[in-house]
Structures are given as C-alpha cells and as structure tokens.
Amino acid sequence: MKLPGAFYLVLAALALFAAIAVPLAVGRFGSNAVPGWTAAVSPGPLSKAHAFIGDKCESCHVPAGGIAASKCITCHASAPELLSQPATAFHANIGECRGCHVEHNPAAARPIKMDHAILDQVAAKTTGHEGSLNCFSCHATRDKHQGYFGQDCASCHVVKTWKIEGYLHPSPRSTNCTQCHKAPPSHYMMHFSMMDKTIAGQGKARVEQCFACHQTDSFNNIKGVGWVKMH
Ligand code: HEC
Ligand code: HEC
Ligand code: HEC
Ligand code: HEC
Ligand code: HEC
Ligand code: HEC
Ligand code: HEC
Known part of the structure; x- marks a missing residue:
C-alpha cells in the first residue's frame, strides 16, 4: 500500500515537533509538563512501592532514558537491614541498581530479581576478569554443611539454586x-x-x-x- 507523499511530510513534521518540543518541555518543567506522553512510552505501571512516583519518570530515568544509580540513591541511602546481612551488604557501594531491580511489572511481589551476573560485572572492574565471586563471603550464613564441605561453594553449587540436579543422598542404611x-x-x-x-x-x-x-x-x-x- 502506498500513501501520498504529503502524509509523510505531515508525519515527519509532527515527529520533528515532538522530538524537539517534548524533551525541551520535559527538561524544563519535569515529565508532567506534557500531560499524557509519559503513559505512551511507559512499559507499564510501577511496582506498588513506587506507585507514588507515578508518572515522575525522571525520579529514576536520566534524559537519555537509562537508569542512574544516583537517582535511586537519592531516596535510598542504604538501609541498615541490607548492610547488616552479608549477602546484601554490597549495597553500600555497588553503584549499579539495574538488573536486580526490575520495574514496570506490578505483578511481581517486590521489584527484585536477583542477578549474580551484575555482581560479577561490577567485581570484574576491580579484579580484571569475571568469575571471581566469592560465594562464601556472602553466603556463609547459608552453609547447610556446618563447615564440613569447606568454603569453595562454587565447586559444587551454581547461582540459580542451592539444589543440585540429580543429587542422590547416601542410603538410609549408611553408617557414615x-x-x-x-x-x-x-x-x-x-x-x-x-x-x-x-x-x-x-x-x-x-x-x-x-x-x-x-x-x-x-x-x-x-x-x-x-x-x-x-x-
Ligand atoms: C522518590 C523516591 C524514590 C526513588 C527515586 C526510588 N525509590 Fe525505591 N522506594 C521508595 C519508597 C518510599 C519505597 C517504599 C518504602 C521503602 O521500602 O523504603 C521504595 C521501595 C523500594 C524497594 C523495596 C520494595 C519492596 O517491596 O521490598 C526497592 C527494592 C526499591 N525501592 C528500589 C529502588 C530502585 C532500584 C530505584 C531506582 C531505579 C528506586 N527504588 C527509586 C522511594 C524511592
Ligand atoms: C546484584 C543485585 C543487586 C543490585 C545490583 C542492587 N540490589 Fe538492591 N536488592 C537486591 C536484593 C536481592 C534485595 C533483597 C534483599 C532481601 O530481601 O533480603 C535488594 C533489596 C533492596 C532494597 C529493599 C529493601 C527493603 O526494605 O525491602 C532496596 C531499597 C534496594 N535493594 C536498593 C538498591 C539500590 C538503590 C541499588 C543501586 C545502588 C541496588 N539496590 C542494587 C539486589 C541488588
Ligand atoms: C522507580 C523508578 C522508575 C520510575 C519512576 C520509572 N521507571 Fe522506567 N524503568 C525503571 C527501571 C528499573 C527500568 C529497567 C527495566 C527493568 O529492568 O525492569 C525501567 C525501564 C523503562 C523502559 C524500558 C527501556 C529501558 O531503559 O530498559 C522504559 C521505556 C521506561 N522505563 C519508561 C518509563 C516512563 C515513561 C516512566 C514514567 C511514566 C518511567 N519509566 C518511570 C525504573 C523506573
Ligand atoms: C556479593 C554477594 C554475593 C556473592 C559474592 C554471591 N551471592 Fe549468591 N546471592 C546473593 C544475594 C543478595 C542473593 C539473594 C538472596 C539473599 O538475599 O540471600 C543470592 C542468592 C543466591 C542463591 C539463591 C537463589 C535464589 O534466589 O533462591 C544461590 C543458589 C546463590 N546465591 C549462590 C551463589 C553462589 C554459588 C555464589 C558463588 C559463585 C554466590 N551466590 C555469590 C549475594 C551474593
Ligand atoms: C562438596 C560439595 C559441596 C560443597 C563444597 C558445598 N555444598 Fe552445599 N550442598 C551439596 C549437596 C550435595 C547438597 C544437597 C543438594 C540437594 O539436595 O539437591 C547441598 C545442599 C546445600 C543447601 C541446601 C539446598 C536445599 O535447598 O536443600 C545449601 C543452602 C547449601 N548446600 C549451601 C552451601 C554453601 C553456602 C556452601 C559453601 C559454604 C556449600 N553449600 C558448599 C554439596 C556441597
Ligand atoms: C556423603 C555425605 C553424606 C552422608 C554420608 C550422609 N549425608 Fe545426610 N545429607 C548430605 C547432604 C549434602 C545433605 C543436603 C544438605 C543438608 O540438608 O544438610 C544431607 C541431608 C540430610 C538430611 C536432611 C537435613 C535437612 O535439614 O533437611 C538428613 C536428615 C540427613 N542428611 C541424615 C543423614 C543420616 C542419618 C546419615 C547416615 C545414615 C547421612 N545423612 C549420611 C550428605 C550426606
Ligand atoms: C542416641 C540417639 C541419637 C544419636 C546417636 C544422635 N542423635 Fe541426633 N537427636 C536424637 C534425638 C532424640 C533428637 C530430638 C531431640 C533433640 O532435639 O535433642 C535429636 C536431634 C538432632 C538434631 C536436631 C533437630 C532439630 O530439632 O533441629 C540434629 C541436627 C541431630 N540430632 C543430628 C545428629 C547427628 C548428626 C548425629 C550423629 C553425629 C546424631 N544426631 C546422633 C537422638 C540421637
């Protein structure tokens, strides 16, 4: 199907106007300055915890569209509960919030989706290579084996689940x-x-x-x- 060239001209003009006017207005007055546009580009409602920021997209997003840790930190100076648990103490200086904190998915009970790959990427910046996560430093409290199997959890476990596929416990008749x-x-x-x-x-x-x-x-x-x- 072919549309008349004039239609394209009008479309292009409109797009150009939006491309200039919306960021200008938003930049100056915040996302509420152009009612309606935010809903059009939002991938979905925010989590319950953040519903109160509703359409104030710039609370979390920087103009280019990404998520800046500094935005989150404005409201979330690291909570003592997070810092006092070895597994989540990294919140003190992680400098990256995306990946483990999903949004626009109100069906999730909490806006959290743990992703060790993010930890690995951040650690790689200081160690120079990925795969250097020290499981024990974060998960000593989860050691089901009371120290018997050592601290190299990764020699038997992966990050997805502590269960080991296909693991079969020794016989109930064992004396060991x-x-x-x-x-x-x-x-x-x-x-x-x-x-x-x-x-x-x-x-x-x-x-x-x-x-x-x-x-x-x-x-x-x-x-x-x-x-x-x-x-
Ligand atoms: C304008 C302030 C504000 C901004 C910006 C903000 N939050 Fe929140 N956030 C809150 C409030 C208020 C709550 C609910 C009370 C609480 O748990 O502290 C909350 C809750 C949370 C929770 C806990 C939710 C739960 O149900 O357990 C997480 C995780 C979270 N925010 C992460 C983030 C991340 C990541 C960002 C940046 C992408 C961010 N927040 C940006 C204010 C903010
Ligand atoms: C590597 C993954 C990861 C990264 C990166 C990360 N978090 Fe979290 N965060 C978690 C997990 C997992 C929890 C849930 C801890 C729990 O429930 O014990 C959590 C919990 C939280 C909570 C909720 C506390 C509550 O009361 O429910 C807040 C707030 C939070 N993170 C903020 C941030 C901010 C801000 C950043 C960026 C500076 C960030 N997180 C980066 C994994 C991450
Ligand atoms: C509480 C913080 C927060 C607020 C407020 C927020 N977002 Fe987001 N948004 C996120 C996070 C975190 C992601 C990253 C996607 C993910 O991992 O779930 C995201 C992703 C997106 C994406 C997908 C592209 C990308 O960067 O991944 C779009 C588009 C988007 N947001 C638009 C909006 C619009 C429009 C608004 C205002 C109506 C808004 N967001 C308000 C946190 C927020
Ligand atoms: C910097 C801290 C940190 C390191 C290092 C780390 N983890 Fe985690 N891990 C977490 C956090 C945070 C969670 C979310 C649950 C929680 O709060 O304990 C988690 C969850 C898990 C889970 C449970 C998955 C689930 O959600 O049920 C497994 C399994 C796991 N980690 C294995 C590992 C293994 C194996 C290593 C080493 C290769 C490792 N972790 C390294 C912080 C870490
Ligand atoms: C020599 C191998 C080995 C090492 C090392 C090891 N584990 Fe395990 N772990 C196992 C086996 C086998 C199971 C049983 C798995 C199953 O039932 O699917 C298990 C089970 C667990 C479980 C319970 C899983 C569940 O849901 O029932 C946790 C938690 C756990 N290990 C944590 C750790 C931590 C933390 C470390 C490091 C400090 C560690 N393990 C080191 C072999 C190991
Ligand atoms: C070669 C190592 C090995 C031997 C030998 C062994 N177990 Fe286990 N057992 C494990 C591992 C690994 C797990 C899973 C991790 C955990 O829950 O401690 C487990 C889990 C269990 C559990 C479940 C614990 C819980 O908290 O759910 C019981 C009960 C148990 N074993 C009893 C025994 C008894 C009784 C014997 C001797 C008849 C025995 N085991 C011999 C390795 C062993
Ligand atoms: C003479 C019998 C007997 C022997 C031998 C024995 N236990 Fe027990 N154990 C019990 C009884 C009875 C209980 C339940 C009452 C209690 O908690 O003290 C128990 C409880 C436990 C519990 C606590 C369960 C809970 O409620 O948390 C663990 C773990 C345990 N035994 C492990 C072991 C291990 C490992 C060995 C071998 C090194 C062992 N037991 C040897 C009789 C025994």
Whole structure:
C-alpha cells in the first residue's frame, strides 16, 4: 500500500515537533509538563512501592532514558537491614541498581530479581576478569554443611539454586553419617544421655552413631519413634 507523499511530510513534521518540543518541555518543567506522553512510552505501571512516583519518570530515568544509580540513591541511602546481612551488604557501594531491580511489572511481589551476573560485572572492574565471586563471603550464613564441605561453594553449587540436579543422598542404611553431618551442641551435653538416648530407646548409642537414632529424611524423624522437635 502506498500513501501520498504529503502524509509523510505531515508525519515527519509532527515527529520533528515532538522530538524537539517534548524533551525541551520535559527538561524544563519535569515529565508532567506534557500531560499524557509519559503513559505512551511507559512499559507499564510501577511496582506498588513506587506507585507514588507515578508518572515522575525522571525520579529514576536520566534524559537519555537509562537508569542512574544516583537517582535511586537519592531516596535510598542504604538501609541498615541490607548492610547488616552479608549477602546484601554490597549495597553500600555497588553503584549499579539495574538488573536486580526490575520495574514496570506490578505483578511481581517486590521489584527484585536477583542477578549474580551484575555482581560479577561490577567485581570484574576491580579484579580484571569475571568469575571471581566469592560465594562464601556472602553466603556463609547459608552453609547447610556446618563447615564440613569447606568454603569453595562454587565447586559444587551454581547461582540459580542451592539444589543440585540429580543429587542422590547416601542410603538410609549408611553408617557414615558423620562424614557429612555434625551433631548439634546439645548432643555433647547432659541432654544427650538424659533425653536423646531415652527418647530414641538407644541407651548404648554413642553420639557418632547418628544412624542408630536418625533417618535421612529429617533429623526430627527418630527411628522407631517418629517426629520429635524440642528446640
Ligand atoms: C522518590 C523516591 C524514590 C526513588 C527515586 C526510588 N525509590 Fe525505591 N522506594 C521508595 C519508597 C518510599 C519505597 C517504599 C518504602 C521503602 O521500602 O523504603 C521504595 C521501595 C523500594 C524497594 C523495596 C520494595 C519492596 O517491596 O521490598 C526497592 C527494592 C526499591 N525501592 C528500589 C529502588 C530502585 C532500584 C530505584 C531506582 C531505579 C528506586 N527504588 C527509586 C522511594 C524511592
Ligand atoms: C546484584 C543485585 C543487586 C543490585 C545490583 C542492587 N540490589 Fe538492591 N536488592 C537486591 C536484593 C536481592 C534485595 C533483597 C534483599 C532481601 O530481601 O533480603 C535488594 C533489596 C533492596 C532494597 C529493599 C529493601 C527493603 O526494605 O525491602 C532496596 C531499597 C534496594 N535493594 C536498593 C538498591 C539500590 C538503590 C541499588 C543501586 C545502588 C541496588 N539496590 C542494587 C539486589 C541488588
Ligand atoms: C522507580 C523508578 C522508575 C520510575 C519512576 C520509572 N521507571 Fe522506567 N524503568 C525503571 C527501571 C528499573 C527500568 C529497567 C527495566 C527493568 O529492568 O525492569 C525501567 C525501564 C523503562 C523502559 C524500558 C527501556 C529501558 O531503559 O530498559 C522504559 C521505556 C521506561 N522505563 C519508561 C518509563 C516512563 C515513561 C516512566 C514514567 C511514566 C518511567 N519509566 C518511570 C525504573 C523506573
Ligand atoms: C556479593 C554477594 C554475593 C556473592 C559474592 C554471591 N551471592 Fe549468591 N546471592 C546473593 C544475594 C543478595 C542473593 C539473594 C538472596 C539473599 O538475599 O540471600 C543470592 C542468592 C543466591 C542463591 C539463591 C537463589 C535464589 O534466589 O533462591 C544461590 C543458589 C546463590 N546465591 C549462590 C551463589 C553462589 C554459588 C555464589 C558463588 C559463585 C554466590 N551466590 C555469590 C549475594 C551474593
Ligand atoms: C562438596 C560439595 C559441596 C560443597 C563444597 C558445598 N555444598 Fe552445599 N550442598 C551439596 C549437596 C550435595 C547438597 C544437597 C543438594 C540437594 O539436595 O539437591 C547441598 C545442599 C546445600 C543447601 C541446601 C539446598 C536445599 O535447598 O536443600 C545449601 C543452602 C547449601 N548446600 C549451601 C552451601 C554453601 C553456602 C556452601 C559453601 C559454604 C556449600 N553449600 C558448599 C554439596 C556441597
Ligand atoms: C556423603 C555425605 C553424606 C552422608 C554420608 C550422609 N549425608 Fe545426610 N545429607 C548430605 C547432604 C549434602 C545433605 C543436603 C544438605 C543438608 O540438608 O544438610 C544431607 C541431608 C540430610 C538430611 C536432611 C537435613 C535437612 O535439614 O533437611 C538428613 C536428615 C540427613 N542428611 C541424615 C543423614 C543420616 C542419618 C546419615 C547416615 C545414615 C547421612 N545423612 C549420611 C550428605 C550426606
Ligand atoms: C542416641 C540417639 C541419637 C544419636 C546417636 C544422635 N542423635 Fe541426633 N537427636 C536424637 C534425638 C532424640 C533428637 C530430638 C531431640 C533433640 O532435639 O535433642 C535429636 C536431634 C538432632 C538434631 C536436631 C533437630 C532439630 O530439632 O533441629 C540434629 C541436627 C541431630 N540430632 C543430628 C545428629 C547427628 C548428626 C548425629 C550423629 C553425629 C546424631 N544426631 C546422633 C537422638 C540421637
């Protein structure tokens, strides 16, 4: 289909006008100066937390359209909750907010989508190469293995999930439990002889013989007794 040349001329003139006038007006008076244009270019409503900035696009966007960390930091001086958790303490000086903080998607419960690749890119600026993330420095509190498997989490884990695809636990008939599991401190106190041995009906078992009293599905499932939860 061919349209008359005049139509294109009008279109081009309109586009030119918009291209000059809108940024000028917006630059001078903020995004509310030209009612309606913001809704037209917005990819969707903001998260609940940010709904109050509604159409004040420049709260987060810089004129060229990108997201500037400085804009976010204007309102978000790093919160103590973030700084006091090892995994999120990087908020003190990360200098990049995009990637992990998604917007214009009000369906998300929170405007957060953790992306380790962003951490990797930022770290690469000082270490010179990617792949230098120290998992343990951020995730020591998640160490399910109580130190038994060392600090090189990345030798077994990836960043997507702590689950390991296809991992099969040793047999419930294994007697090597202590190779991978540590007993809680209570097992090295009076509690063990007074309570645990009695509850399990295993008066002669030593602490290292986890298998005498424990199953492999949960440490609260005591052999021949069932669910026991004390603490
Ligand atoms: C005009 C101030 C302002 C600006 C600019 C701003 N925020 Fe917020 N933000 C808030 C307020 C207010 C809340 C809700 C109260 C709170 O959690 O602090 C909030 C909440 C949040 C939350 C928590 C939401 C939740 O439900 O857990 C995140 C994450 C966040 N902002 C990140 C950002 C990022 C990233 C930017 C820049 C792209 C940004 N904010 C820009 C004021 C602002
Ligand atoms: C590498 C990913 C990543 C980057 C980069 C990042 N954040 Fe976050 N941020 C997170 C995660 C993950 C959480 C959620 C932490 C939690 O819930 O324990 C979070 C939480 C927040 C919260 C919410 C706290 C609350 O009360 O709910 C704010 C505010 C926030 N970030 C602001 C920022 C700002 C500002 C920047 C840029 C200077 C930034 N973040 C950069 C991953 C990131
Ligand atoms: C609370 C901060 C915030 C406000 C206010 C905000 N945006 Fe965004 N916007 C973002 C973030 C963060 C992204 C990056 C995309 C993502 O990862 O979700 C983005 C992405 C975009 C994009 C996609 C292009 C790109 O840079 O990725 C457009 C277009 C956009 N915003 C337009 C608008 C318009 C128009 C308004 C005003 C109606 C607005 N935004 C208000 C935070 C904001
Ligand atoms: C600078 C800090 C930092 C480093 C380094 C880091 N992470 Fe994370 N990681 C986070 C944050 C923040 C989250 C979001 C959840 C949270 O607050 O703990 C997260 C989440 C995860 C999750 C859970 C995914 C999910 O959302 O359920 C896994 C798995 C993970 N990281 C593995 C790793 C591994 C493996 C490494 C090393 C290659 C690593 N991380 C390095 C900060 C870090
Ligand atoms: C020698 C290999 C190895 C090392 C090293 C290792 N893990 Fe694991 N980890 C495993 C295996 C195997 C599982 C069980 C995975 C499963 O059930 O899918 C597991 C499970 C976990 C789980 C529980 C997953 C879940 O949802 O049930 C967490 C959390 C975890 N590891 C954190 C860490 C952290 C943090 C480090 C580093 C300090 C670390 N691991 C080091 C092998 C390892
Ligand atoms: C070769 C290492 C290895 C041996 C041997 C082993 N386990 Fe495990 N076990 C793991 C790993 C890895 C996990 C998953 C990470 C975690 O939850 O601690 C796990 C998980 C468990 C869990 C679930 C823990 C939870 O919090 O959900 C129980 C219970 C358990 N093992 C009991 C046993 C018992 C009892 C024995 C001896 C009969 C045993 N395991 C032998 C490695 C081992
Ligand atoms: C004589 C029997 C017996 C032996 C041997 C034993 N336990 Fe227990 N354990 C129990 C009983 C009973 C409980 C539940 C009561 C309690 O929490 O003290 C328990 C609780 C636990 C819990 C706490 C579960 C919770 O509520 O958080 C863990 C973890 C645990 N045992 C690990 C081990 C490991 C690892 C070993 C071997 C190194 C071991 N146990 C040896 C009887 C035993």
